[in-house]
Amino acid sequence: MNEKNIVDNYRQLMAFIWAYEHGSFSAAARANDLTPSAISKLISRLENRLGVRLIQRGARQLTLTEEGVAYLNSARNVVAAMNEADSLSEAFPNRVSGVLKIRTMPTFAQHQILPWLPEFLEKYPSLSVDFELNAVYQDDFDRGVDIAIYGGILPSSSRIATRIGESEWITCASPKYLEKYGIPLHPQALLQHRCFHFNFSSSWNNWDFMENNESVIVPVKPIASFSQGTFLRDLALRGEGVVRLADYHIGEDIKQGRLTPILGNFRSGITEPQYIIYANRKLQSPRIKCFIEFLQQKIRNKPWQIDV
Known part of the structure; x- marks a missing residue:
């Protein structure tokens, strides 16, 4: 009908x-x-x-x-x-309840959402959160996703993308690894080091540096690659090799001395925007609004930013 x-x-x-x-x-x-x-x-x-x-x-x-x-x-x-x-x-405009479906990167969820998620859920006891974790952005709003959080260049679409911060990719290794294999003094030296990166096509695998005011991408040869940055971080923490990961992922490891940034003199300074993405700016449910506001409050001071 x-x-x-x-x-x-x-x-x-x-x-x-x-x-x-x-x-x-x-x-x-x-x-x-x-x-x-x-x-x-x-x-x-x-x-x-x-x-x-x-x-x-x-x-x-x-x-x-x-x-x-x-x-x-x-x-x-x-x-x-x-x-x-x-x-x-x-009561809908003021009632926060139901299931909030979020799609984001596993590393962002683990290091930038999980620490304050219990506080958020305690504040909104009638709300439950369903996370779908994937390193690569996909437009899944038509199948029930409420919010997506991703960085980098997003595909053109009618979705609303609000910039919530920026991140920088840091080349680093553990003190244990650097003591055993030596500190690379030039980006090209990475070709002789044990490196790990992602196993899918992504700008994240472009290990870029600046030399003589020119951008240089070093074609590192990974001895292992993974679809999830968590494994790259774990290998680096174990002293197995060099990785290049986002500061929101490894910022705390660097602050605590578990990982050491390298090649700081060749740092590109290129940053990657981080976005929160949703389907429609109007007629937004309270469960979406409250999460966006909570997230923006928690990361407004760029908690992952580090000096390298």
């Missing part, structure tokens, strides 16, 4: 109720800014659609048939249910 038919069927139902409640087509028409002919035609279409007579037309009053009495009860139940739904909807 198309939208036009649904609207017309509802008008027929209401015309029937109005006619019964006001006792005549004329009175129903006056009360609802219609003509008696319009009321009569709507009820006739209703009876034809149902295949039964609902009203006995009399000279002075309307009388319901047996079928009309049964239909009146059902029609009133429909209107009552719609009114109840409307009354419930009045």
Whole structure:
């Protein structure tokens, strides 16, 4: 049934109720800014659609048939249910509840969301959060995703992308590795080191540096590659090799001395924007609004920013 038919069927139902409640087509028409002919035609279409007579037309009053009495009860139940739904909807703009579906990078979720997630859930006890983790951005809003958080260059689309910060990719290794294999003093020296990177096509695998005011990309030869940055970080922490990861991922490791930035004199300084992405700026549910506000509050001071 198309939208036009649904609207017309509802008008027929209401015309029937109005006619019964006001006792005549004329009175129903006056009360609802219609003509008696319009009321009569709507009820006739209703009876034809149902295949039964609902009203006995009399000279002075309307009388319901047996079928009309049964239909009146059902029609009133429909209107009552719609009114109840409307009354419930009045609370929607302020009610934070339901399931919030978020798609983001595993490393961002682990290091920049997970630390404050319990606080967020405690503040909104009627809300649950469903995370879908993937290193690569995909537009999954049509299958229920509410929010996505990703960095870099996003594909052109009608989605709303709000910049929430920026990150820098840092080349680093553990003190244990550097003590064993030596500190690379030039980007080209990385070709003789044990390096790890991602196993999919991405700018994240471009190990870029600046030399003589020119950008240089070193084609490192990874001895192992992974789809998740978590494994790269773990290998680096174990002293197995050199990695290049985002500061929001390894910032705390560097602050605590678990990883050491290298080739600082050749640092490119290139930053990657971070975005929170959602489908529509208008008609945004409270569960989406509250998460966006909470996230922006937590990262407004760039907690992952480090001096290298």
